[in-house]
Amino acid sequence: MTRESLVVSTLVELADNLVDNFDVIDVLTLLCDRCVQAVDMDAAGVMLESPGGDLQYIASSSDSMRVLELFQIQTDEGPCIDSVRDGKAIVNRELRDSSDRWPRFSPKAMELGFQSVHCLPMRLRGRSIGALNLFRADVGYLDDDDVVVVQALADVATIAILQHRSAIDASTLNGQLSQALNSRIIIEQAKGIIAESLKCDMDAAFARLRAHARNNNLGLTDVARSVVAGTLRSQALDAPRPPRTK
Numbered sequence: 001m002t003r004e005s006l007v008v009s010t011l012v013e014l015a016d017n018l019v020d021n022f023d024v025i026d027v028l029t030l031l032c033d034r035c036v037q038a039v040d041m042d043a044a045g046v047m048l049e050s051p052g053g054d055l056q057y058i059a060s061s062s063d064s065m066r067v068l069e070l071f072q073i074q075t076d077e078g079p080c081i082d083s084v085r086d087g088k089a090i091v092n093r094e095l096r097d098s099s100d101r102w103p104r105f106s107p108k109a110m111e112l113g114f115q116s117v118h119c120l121p122m123r124l125r126g127r128s129i130g131a132l133n134l135f136r137a138d139v140g141y142l143d144d145d146d147v148v149v150v151q152a153l154a155d156v157a158t159i160a161i162l163q164h165r166s167a168i169d170a171s172t173l174n175g176q177l178s179q180a181l182n183s184r185i186i187i188e189q190a191k192g193i194i195a196e197s198l199k200c201d202m203d204a205a206f207a208r209l210r211a212h213a214r215n216n217n218l219g220l221t222d223v224a225r226s227v228v229a230g231t232l233r234s235q236a237l238d239a240p241r242p243p244r245t246k
Contacts, residue, residue: 010034026220028059048130063202078105079119083131090119122158183221190224197234211240
């Protein structure tokens with residue numbers, strides 16, 4: 001699939017998610033996965049501001065990325081923290097040259113195998129609600145076209161969260177973000193149950209959870225809640241389809 005086709009298909013999928021009670025985590029996981037594919041990244045993650053103004057991890061393309069996002073929150077340091085606070089993109093930043101700016105984050109990211117980072121704010125009408133982090137295992141650079149593609153995908157996902165087919169007020173936004181944070185807890189619990197039951201890693205557990213939700217037209221959080229409640233056995237979850245070859 002060409003990048004143009006990938007971007008178009010992603011925009012269509014994001015638009016398809018604009019239905020009643022759409023799942024924020026599923027939308028942002030799709031965003032992470034497609035950004036990794038579109039600009040040849042190794043990992044991506046999204047953090048959103050909570051109603052109280054604190055950054056919270058919401059979605060990522062892998063479990064190792066989740067660890068790094070949580071580390072940023074714990075240390076209050078890293079590209080996502082800076083991007084949300086400043087409302088500006090951070091592009092083509094080599095981690096080995098960033099120890100002065102991020103003395104704790106940069107060594108941790110390199111320890112996990114990453115060499116370069118890019119971070120784009122998720123914003124609408126001048127308001128930032130979070131940021132999209134992109135990591136690469138080598139010192140690869142994004143050109144202007146790459147940045148346009150990733151920012152466009154991030155913008156569409158942001159609109160999906162904020163607009164949801166109508167002008168949104170602050171109370172509705174706070175409710176959606178609070179729901180996303182609560183959903184994240186349920187999903188992490190379900191991933192742990194699936195991983196233990198099927199003897200697989202957390203990435204495989206999440207892939208199974210997400211595949212079952214999509215194949216059965218169910219909400220990701222609803223499926224996770226059923227797994228946690230014990231009404232849906234891990235063995236009954238649909239297996240993810242193998243990735244399409246180019």
